[in-house]
Amino acid sequence: MSRNTILSGLSIGLLAALCYGANVPYAKLAAQAGASGPTLVFYRAFILVALLGVLGLGQSRSLAVPSGSRLAVLGLGVATSFVGLCYISSVAFIPVGVATILYYTYPLMILVVAPLVDGERLTPARLGIFALAFLGLCIALGPNFTALDWRGLALALAGALAAAAQFFCAARATRGSTPVIAGFWTQLILIPIALAGCLVAGRLDPPTVLVAAGMPAGMHILLFVLAFGFHLLAARLTPPAALGLVFCAEPVASILLATQVLGESLAVAQVSGGALVLIAVMASVLAESRKQAAPA
Template identity: 45%
Template sequence: MIRSPSSADGLLFALASASLYGFNIVYARMASFAGASGSAIVVYRVLLMLVLVGIVAAVARRSLAMAREERGKLIVLGISSALQGIGYLSSVAFIPVTVAAVVFYTYPIIIVLASPFVERTPLTPALVGIVAVATLGVCLVVGPAFSDLDWRGLALAFGASIATAIQFFAAARCTRTGVVAKVFWIQLIILPTAILISLTVGQLAPPSILALAPFAVTMTIAGYIGGFVLQFLALGRVTAVAAGIIFCTEPVVAALSSAFILNETLAPMQIAGGALVLAAIMANVLLDQRRLKDMPKHRRQKREPVLREEMRETRN
């Protein structure tokens, strides 16, 4: 089957977005070495995002009003987004990028485990098998070097994974507010949350802290914004399922770039564990694709916009 140019462009945009996100976390670790904390980077990244969203809203004449009935859901979405960003960026100050990426990318598995309780979907043997493979993969990555890994980094990465799962569930219930307005309000909620966390852990610093590692900080923020914009472009051209498969390349890019840029290495067993996690995530996405095909047409048409919206919100 020959893809349309729009679909082909979407796949390229998704691949570029995943790559930028993968590079982003590597430079966040470099910034942490110089003393620029993950929470501080998130604060100033959000400020920049708010300015950019404001400009887009003004130029495109988009409303920033939120749906009244979704205010509570947007608050949950904003707080979980803040915890995801701060947790993931902060984790690499304590553990290698590859380990952080593998632990963080367990969030699709958390979604699978939580779905029977949140969405009332059945936990099938196939899903149980996927969860088992992913859990084994994480154990292989973390286990051989557990005594040498800082528990704080593991806790932050896993906390970010849980926050991302909450993002997905909240986003699926927040569909009446426009995308531009949603991004604006989410970023606005992230800002005080990030400031409060920074104050609590004593890491709130003036903008001058970004000058400690100007190149790494610039690459971290630019990588996030570039990945975010390309993700939106991709999701306008391909399905969320296709994008989900491509975004599985992000931890691979993070692992390869950390090896080349930071000279981080993994034991063969850890590499095998990362491959298992990646395989489990891809199997989960493909399984979801099969479920969509088996759905009655009217239910599939109703669910596709939700899947697309979930992927849009997962990086806000």
């Protein structure tokens, strides 16, 4: 991959992370208006299948996945499903801050596995950047480590493992096929898994609940659609090890937007922790830029 390609991928990945983070406060508002998390996931998958199906047929008149990419697309669909299922479920047993910190160990998992899967080097610079970002998250979220339930810990870590797998599968699925077709099948695979999650939660609301929830539900779905599209496009352009570090900006976007949408106030710890994460993200982009600019 060329330097410009990777930098473009990192920029698009940052947009994806910001959109993913921004949709969280709107998901909370939508839940308060009656549209539960599992319900949003279930119906937004239908919307994405319809949008991506039309785009895919318009581009190539076929939604078929090349035989060499089918396993990667299947893995992407399953991993994407379990990212939300495990991560969202974990907060029923442990504090949100703890769940988020455990979940965002996935960039480290990607860094550790990348040398085996992609031949990417586990450099001290990348480990240092992850350590800085992780420290920032710990400071910003300020988790309470008392009364931890092993089920919540296991679910959050399972979500992290699924996220790491998602990045590797996304890179292979989008390069062997196209982001549109890979995304279409990912969301189609997600629908029955999301339905199972709704049934386990004992709640499957009718589609009219999205209309009743109004603007928050609409903004959540719009931001997720943008985030998912940017994510798959970035995965095609950037190695997982580099892209995963940029996604540490996601929770910072959630915290910042929550101050505007939910009226929450920022504590000194959140400002300083968020600043450390953003510094780490910028350092990651600069490090990748220098790496690609260096002579072979």
